[in-house]
């Protein structure tokens with residue numbers, strides 16, 4: 168597919184190790200405005216935790232538990248749009264410069 172990729176969202180239960188996996192098509196990757204596109208992508212794909220204040224209810228063991236959440240790209244399109252979120256939560260424009268390379272190795276974020 169030229170414009171459509173497929174992402175895989177994984178929530179991993181820390182109690183029974185079950186992985187809840189959701190696949191989603193995408194044409195655009197929305198990232199926060201960091202100092203470079205590489206840093207924005209690293210933040211977008213970093214592992215986040217459901218911890219003691221924000222526990223996850225596992226669909227396999229039914230426990231409210233700690234969990235890890237991360238996103239991988241399992242199918243890369245030929246063309247992708249990077250959407251830089253240039254407004255903060257209050258609606259104020261973020262005027263920071265953002266460096267971007269001419270070449271990005273997206274295999275870092277993908278697991279076919």
Ligand SMILES: [Zn+2]
Pocket residue numbers: 180181182183184185225226227228229230
């Ligand atoms: Zn579980």
